[in-house]
Amino acid sequence: MDSRQHILNKSEELKEDFLPHLSADPVIFGFDRNELKVLLLKMNYRQQWLLPGGYVGKDEDLDEAVIRILKERAGITNIYLEEFGVFGKKNRSEFYFEDFDHTLFHKQRFVTIGYYALCNPSRFKLIADAYSETCEWICLSRLPEIELAMDHREIIEKALLTLREKISHKPIGYNLLPEKFTLPELQKLYEVILGKELNRGNFYRKIMNLGILKKLDEQRKGGAHKAPDLYSFNKRKYTKALEGGLNTW
Amino acid sequence: MDSRQHILNKSEELKEDFLPHLSADPVIFGFDRNELKVLLLKMNYRQQWLLPGGYVGKDEDLDEAVIRILKERAGITNIYLEEFGVFGKKNRSEFYFEDFDHTLFHKQRFVTIGYYALCNPSRFKLIADAYSETCEWICLSRLPEIELAMDHREIIEKALLTLREKISHKPIGYNLLPEKFTLPELQKLYEVILGKELNRGNFYRKIMNLGILKKLDEQRKGGAHKAPDLYSFNKRKYTKALEGGLNTW
DNA sequence: TCAAAAGTGTTGTGGGTACACCCATGA
DNA sequence: TCATGGGTGTACCCACAACACTTTTGA
Structure with missing residues (x-):
């Protein structure tokens, strides 16, 4: 089954179970070999990178949704997430699914809630979901050369700013470093x-x-x-x- | 026309023009006679106080929506708003419109985006909208005695925390005080x-x-x-x- | 004449920065 | 033996808290 067909099949199912117009995008930071990294997926469709975001169940708290999404799309569990911003421009995602018609669930207008978290990459074996070709830790230094979907670059930047603010006022490291460190x-x-x-x-x-x-x-x-x-x-x-x-x- | 009927009439119109499941709630702080106040409406329906919130147009940026809502519901214009939090518990508003049936627009589950702003109360003549009996500046000290709808007390508290954080790092006062002050x-x-x-x-x-x-x-x-x-x-x-x-x- | 407002001095404290020195030790 | 890591000393600066004193002035 090609990626286009997979999206089409999913669409009706999504309409059943998920709230329209609302999505959540987790920005997960990892630290490994002296570099700060972000968790990104590469979608089969379009071959662009994006955050491991998803939709909010009709009968699910927003906070629960992000946790579930992260587990489904990347295999990451047991992680503390914090909301850092909302991205609600009316045209922020309008071009992404342009070669589908407007009945596609994914193609609606979405307001997305950004969450960030810190974790130690070695804790997880990443598992990409069926939409995605791969799921990887991408170094921040590599971001400029990468093609990111929609406004996801902007979302990552805001998350990084929030992280900097945070580190200036509270200690950080518990989630980012291995059990033992120097x-x-x-x-x-x-x-x-x-x-x-x-x-x-x-x-x-x-x-x-x-x-x-x-x-x-x-x-x-x-x-x-x-x-x-x-x-x-x-x-x-x-x-x-x-x-x-x-x-x- | 009674308040119940007014809500029913509005419902179909709202379904046409606004995104489902998504609302915005502005917490507007004012400072007057040495007291900090919050702008609240008293709904005809139920006689409870609530934030002057509203819905997001299908063809409107989220940020634009809050500005419009504030103008429509309270007559407040030209004010700088900042997002401070998202409230997305699945049952956060489920009891409020309980004596309507589920086809009512207002009765859906809503995830709401909190915005806060500072302003000088004397700048505006407050104008309540058709839903509301009155629109007033309520002293923070009076909040405990007031009946607030849904989770709006929690929203105000989080806004206040954000304001405190903010004042600790940046100067405040430009929007809260009159042109000239001592x-x-x-x-x-x-x-x-x-x-x-x-x-x-x-x-x-x-x-x-x-x-x-x-x-x-x-x-x-x-x-x-x-x-x-x-x-x-x-x-x-x-x-x-x-x-x-x-x-x- | 009193109480509030405005302006200034002083002193201690605590944190941050910068730099510099010591020792330990693995390859 | 040398580069790295661990640990400490010190000196300077600055912001802030606490307190105190002065002068001005409206009613």
């Missing part, structure tokens, strides 16, 4: 999100003063040079720090 | 939004250092005691300060 890794994460370098000594002191790290009795062996110490987050204190203050990095 | 008035505004008292001397210095005020060659005559100096905002510098930094009040 201080240089954590610092790199902050640098990548903020887009600037930080002073090592000051970073060390600040993160230590937050008291959210637990030093482990192990080192990361194998690299050249001295083996760096491994840390993990102290969940309780981390959560407390989230409620509290604002920093300026 | 320093004590401005300070009171900050205190009311933040819910705590500020030191006068420090406030004076901080606001002066921001350089966003223009001292006028007049005083506010008439009160008891010394006549306070009048100020107005320096629009250019105010705008610049909005782009820039974060404070902590």
Whole structure:
């Protein structure tokens, strides 16, 4: 079955079960090998990249919908999502399905709700859904060369801005890093999100003063040079720090 | 024509022109006589208070819709609105129109987009629409005693939180105060939004250092005691300060 | 003459930045 | 032995909080 036919078949089914005109688009950030990445799908139809978005069930809370969508379209589960913006221009998606007629569910006008989340890519084996040829972590640095559908580039940019705002006021890293990590890794994460370098000594002191790290009795062996110490987050204190203050990095 | 009949008559018309399942609710804050107020309507039907919300036209940007809604329902124009949250629980409005049948437009499930704005109440003569008995500025302090429809209390609370966040990082007052105002008035505004008292001397210095005020060659005559100096905002510098930094009040 | 408004001084604190030094250690 | 990582010291700056004092002036 070709991709066009698959979309057509789905259309009637979607009309049954989902609210018209309303969609949700999750922007999932991952951090791996010192790079910040976004989770994107490549649709069979049109061969463009897009966010793993979807529709809202007629009998489903909006927040539930995003969680379900992410599971169906990418195999990602158990992740904390936060709404960051609404995209409601009347023509934001009008050209995408232009070679279908207007009875197609997908072709309606959609107002979409943007959600963002952070996660550690290695936690998941990505599974693309039937619409998509592939589902991948794309480096932010590669985004400019990629063809993105509709206004999804704009959505990602706004999500990134929100992430920067957030990191300036609350600690980040719990969801983005593996269970055990080194201080240089954590610092790199902050640098990548903020887009600037930080002073090592000051970073060390600040993160230590937050008291959210637990030093482990192990080192990361194998690299050249001295083996760096491994840390993990102290969940309780981390959560407390989230409620509290604002920093300026 | 009674209020019930008016709603029934409107219903078919609404189905023609507006997107189903999607609404917008503006939370408009005003500041007057040292109190922070919210703009609310009292619906004829049910005699409960609610936000001056409305629906999104099939051929209208979401942002345009809120502006139109506010004009139609309260007579408020020329105001800067910002999205602050989405309310999408499946049962958030299910009981409100319970004595109508399910074909009523208003009775569908709605996901609503919250917008907030600041304005100076004296700028407008409020005009309630045909649904509403009255349209008024309600003091925040009076909210607890008032019966609010659906989840509108929750929406207002989230808007207020957003306003507090905002004032902590950017100057506020341009839209909330009259053209000319005194320093004590401005300070009171900050205190009311933040819910705590500020030191006068420090406030004076901080606001002066921001350089966003223009001292006028007049005083506010008439009160008891010394006549306070009048100020107005320096629009250019105010705008610049909005782009820039974060404070902590 | 009193109370509010305006303006200024002072002092301590805490955080952030910048830089510089120490030691440890794996290949 | 050298590059990296871990850890600490210090000096400067700035913003802010707290408090206090002065002067002006309208009713």
